[in-house]
Amino acid sequence: MTNANQQAVALYSNDFLREVEERVEEGEWVKMCMQCGVCAGSCPLGNAWQHTPQKLFMMIRAGKREEVLTSDSMWMCTSCYNCIVRCPRKLPITHIMHGLANYAHRLNLAPKGQPTREVARLFWNSLAKTGRVNELKFSLAMYFKDGIVQGIKNAMAMQSIGLALVMTKRLNPMELFGGHKCKDPGSLHKMIAKAREIEDRKKGFTS
Amino acid sequence: MAEMKTAAYICSGCELGNRLDVAQLSKIAQKEGKMALVREHAFLCNEEGVQMIRDDIEKEAVTHICIAACSRRSKTEAFHFPTVAISRANLREGVIWGIAEGEQHDEVRQEMAGDYVRMGCAEVKKMTLPLGNPNHAHNKRLLVVGGGMSGMTSALEAAEAGYDIVIVEKEAQLGGWAAKLWKRVPFKQPFAEPQDTGLAELAGKVSSHPRISVYLSSTIAETSGAPGRFSVQVKGAAGITTEEVGGIVQATGFTTYDINKLPELGGGKSANVIDQAGMEALARTANGAAIKRADGKEVKSVVFVQCAGQRDESGTHLPYCSGHCCATSVKQAMYFKDANPQVDTVVMYTDLRLPGMGEDFYRSAQQKGVIFTKGKVSTVAASGDGCEVKFRDLILDEDTALNADLVVLATGQVPTAGVNLEAWNPIVTAAEGGSAEAKQQRVEMQKTSVLNLNYRQGPDMPQLKNGFNDSHFICFPYETRRTGIYAAGPVRRPMDMLQATEDATGAALKAIQTVENASLGRAAHPRSGDLSYPIVRLEGCTQCKRCTVECPFGAIDEDERRFPQFNESRCRRCGTCMGACPVRVISFENYSVDTVGNQIKSIDMPDEFSEKPRILILACENDAYPALDMAGLQHHVYSAFVRAIPVRCMGSVNTIWITDALNSGYDGVMTMGCKHGDNYQCHFVKGSELANYRLSKIEDNLKQMGLEKERVISHEVAITDSARVAELINDYVAKIQEIGMSPMKGFN
Known part of the structure; x- marks a missing residue:
């Protein structure tokens, strides 16, 4: 169990709903769900989810902390916004899904190797480092996320597209070495650190 | 003349x-x-x-x-x-x-x-x-039975409209259930917080109103008479007082369903399982501070179990929804949250229903952190210091359990409607037959009566469904089947306080209408203002009792010589007695066996070889005749071989009309009445049902006359059936043409 998770458990004992309300983006809306099931019926990927938004909300109220935070369901959201449009209680369901995913990631309870989580992590790391997403490094990191052998196979499979991108000057091979960045990445790092600090303070993270 | x-x-x-x-x-x-x-x-x-x-x-x-x-x-x-x-x-x-x-x-x-x-x-x-009922009376005072929210509202509304009121309340003070509540479900903007019941103010107004007199700790020993001239024996501590009134509002409310009948939900087994009334008592004791259980422990967690002993399909408990309990539980959960937001409050429901502006109240409870769980409770049992609630979570589809210090069961409303006449009548028959056991039962049953009417048909109002005093939930609210007596509040159907106050106002207006009509010798709803009244030629009466038994409104008593005694002011002028009378001695000035019979015989009957059949339609003037008119209006073309006569109600159809018609050469008779049975639409409640029973016997007559059974046909017609009546007519004409012309032509 990570530090952050231990702290959260200690802080909220069994009141997972309150934890969600205070720490998850838009989490204060969860109590307003009236269990009509319109979100579950509207989700284009609803069949692929283990838990629909309706169920996730019910699980939160029932205090099923572990099950909710380790679920991969909220990672499946494609942000189509059907649920938000249709919710009769006007819950920002899409945002709550992202909020839950983010919180589960923060506590390091989110499923390991979950593809959406991996893409998001690589994207963020690339962006936060230089202020620019290094497409070449990002793509390569994606290819090799499942190991060297799989990475080479992926790269070979995408070879012709990669070469075509280089030929048409859409992809600069020199980006592999450093790559371009924003004017002052140092300040960006400070900004991000400050934002994180504010967020931690607001949500009661102590680490 | x-x-x-x-x-x-x-x-x-x-x-x-x-x-x-x-x-x-x-x-x-x-x-x-x-x-x-x-x-x-x-x-x-x-x-x-x-x-x-x-x-x-x-x-x-x-x-x-x-x-x-x-x-x-x-x-x-x-x-x-x-x-x-x-x-x-x-x-x-x-x-x-x-x-x-x-x-x-x-x-x-x-x-x-x-x-x-x-x-x-x-x-x-x-x-x-028609010149109006000569036996009319002019008393316009109103009796209100029950001094709860509904009764007091009824009394006050009618008093403000200028009528004198007598309230009879069995408890020692006014207020009824409302007096036992800590707060009520909100009925004003923004519908977010429990509100003061306002009862003290209302009771004050009622007690001090110059037009209202109140009997406390009193019941009704006997009610006799008719609209405009009811005589009521009020039994109080000081003995019996007679009050003369013109109309009656029965607002006797409800009792809660006995929690002891729900042992599987801990009812009567654990002191920490209470009903909503018990919950109100705890809240009143707490008076806004933290709520404590009967044993003095402060409640930290509470579960509200909805539909406890209600909406039951097994036949053991109440089959219906009492309507107010969801909002009441939401309100009671707020009692806890308002005193201490840290208390865990769970409302366990299968279907949450908060009618009216209740949705705002529901949202407000969610904002306060009341948890709503869609689950079906299987058992509640004592566990440790509190209770364990086992339930099936209907969203997560799993069996699970919750622990709580206190469990509140939302049991339903049971109307205080008095004697169930359907059970009463066979006992009276047996008692009259000499059964000692039945006589004893009759005495016991009479003790539960509210109104103690001295009517031939029994001491209370007929009940429509599940013991509620009503005549039709949708079409005729407040109307009962005893003219001049109106039911208001939860005795009429399950309802909350806001609905009860509206109901009480409606019933008060109905009672005013009826005393005004009665004082002019006119009929009450649905033939409001009708001046005709039933006239009986007693010389011809055979004392068969069909009119006294069949009158849907109990208007006819029996005198000491066993002859029918018509209480014209109690009569709704449907003519069911006229239809029932085998010797045809009952009539109205403008509607009688002769007015219709003469019409039937007056037509020009073509001979057997003309190929022009004649079909008589007896159509109920409430629904079927308007449907026929509308068929014309909308040009739904039908056969010109029919002759339609409107009747007041199918119940008024005397079978002599049908046999006369067939005897005089009609080729067929169609009757069109309202739907009868459970979801009846008959404006006189039982008229079409009685007619249907009588017509089921007509086949014997047809056989005697040597006619095919298809020569008489009955249909249920609704007012919206304009296209259908044309089809029914055309189909029947085709059928008659197939059977052939009546052999009875040419003898008259």
Whole structure:
């Protein structure tokens, strides 16, 4: 169990709903769900989810902390916004899904190797480092996320597209070495650190 | 009474003149109808036409008129002549609008119009001008039984409208259930917080109102009489007082369903399982501070179990939803959250229903952190210091459990409606037969009576469903089946406090209407204002009791010689007694066995070889006859071989009409009444059901007459069935043509 998770458990004992309300983006809306099931019926990927938004909300109220935070369901959201449009209680369901995913990631309870989580992590790391997403490094990191052998196979499979991108000057091979960045990445790092600090303070993270 | 002078007026407006030979109709009225005066007019309902009739009434001393124009349901204001008897021949909706156009149909159309003129003339000659019930009384005081929210509201509303009120309350103080509540569900913007009941203020107003007198700790020992002249024996600590009143509002409310009947939910087994009434008591004790259980422990967690012993399909508990309990539990959960937001409050429901503005209240509870769990509770049992609630989570689809310090069961409302007459009647019959056991049962049952009516049909009002005093939940709210007695509040149907106050106001207005009508000798709903009343020729009565038993409104008692005793003010003028009477001694001035019988016999019956069948339609004037009119209005063309006669209710149809019709050569008889049975639509509640029973016996008569059973057919027709009635008619005419013409023609 990570530090952050231990702290959260200690802080909220069994009141997972309150934890969600205070720490998850838009989490204060969860109590307003009236269990009509319109979100579950509207989700284009609803069949692929283990838990629909309706169920996730019910699980939160029932205090099923572990099950909710380790679920991969909220990672499946494609942000189509059907649920938000249709919710009769006007819950920002899409945002709550992202909020839950983010919180589960923060506590390091989110499923390991979950593809959406991996893409998001690589994207963020690339962006936060230089202020620019290094497409070449990002793509390569994606290819090799499942190991060297799989990475080479992926790269070979995408070879012709990669070469075509280089030929048409859409992809600069020199980006592999450093790559371009924003004017002052140092300040960006400070900004991000400050934002994180504010967020931690607001949500009661102590680490 | 002045000598009868008849007149017929034939209108040629609304295309009648173009489609019909009006001159020939005039001749029929004169020669066959034997009308003393016959006049034609091109626009009878305009000022000039109406003035013509008025002049005849004044100058020619006309007493009976037949207006051959549009349906009796049209132009009622223009053709309102209160000093003469009136019949209407329906030539517009009934003939030219409903019958096929074109020259090839001219002959049958004209024959139909001619018959309607004959029928109108025949009918009016058998009518007399209704003059109002001579046995009417003028008492306009109202008795309100029950001094709870509904009763006090009823009393206050009627008192403010200028009527004197007597309240009889069995408890020592006013207030009923409302007095036992800590707060009530909000009924004002923003519908977010429990509100003060406002009861003290209301009780104060009632107690100090100059028009209201209150009997506390009192019950009703006997009620007798009729609207305008009820005599009520009020039994109090000081003995019996007699109160004379004109109308009665029964607002006797409800009791809660006995929690001890729910042992599986911990009812009666654990002190920490209480019902909503018990919860209100705890909240009143706490008085806004943290709520404590009976054993003094502060409640930290509470579960509300909805639909406890309600909406039960197994037949053991209440089958219905009491309507208020969801909002009440939401309110009670707020009691906890408002005193201490840290208390865990869970409302366990299968379907949460908060009607009206309750949705705002529900949201407010969610904002306060009340948890709503969709689950079906299987058991509640004592566990440790509190209770364990086992339930199936219906969203997560799993069996699980919750622990709570306190469990509140949302049990339902059981009406305080008095004696169930359906159980009462067989016991009375057995008691009269000499059974000692039944006599004892009868005494026990009488003790539960609220009104103690001395009516032939039993001591309380008939119950519609599940013990509630009502006559129709949708069409006729507040109406009961005892004229002049109105049910208000949860005794009528399950409801919350806001609905009960609206209900009470409605019932008060109904009671006012009925005492006003009674004082003028007029009928109450649904023939409100009708001046005719049942007249019985006792010399011919055989004391068969069918009228006293079948009257849907218990209007007829029996006198000491066992003859029927009509209480005209209790009568709704449906004529069910007239339909029931085997010796035909009951009639109304303008509606009798003769007025209809004469119409049936008056038509020009074609012979057997004409291939023109004649079919009699007896149509209920409430739904079926308007449907026929609308069929005409919407041009749903039907056969010109039918002759329709409106009747007050199918219950008023005397089978003599049917046998007479068949004897005089009609080829078939169709009856069109309202739906009967569980979801009945009969305006007189039991009329169509009784008619249906009587008609089920008509086959024997047909057999005796040597006729096919298809010659009489019954249909249930709703007011919206305009297209369907045309189809029914056409199908039946085809069927009759297939069977062949009646062999009974030509004997009369």
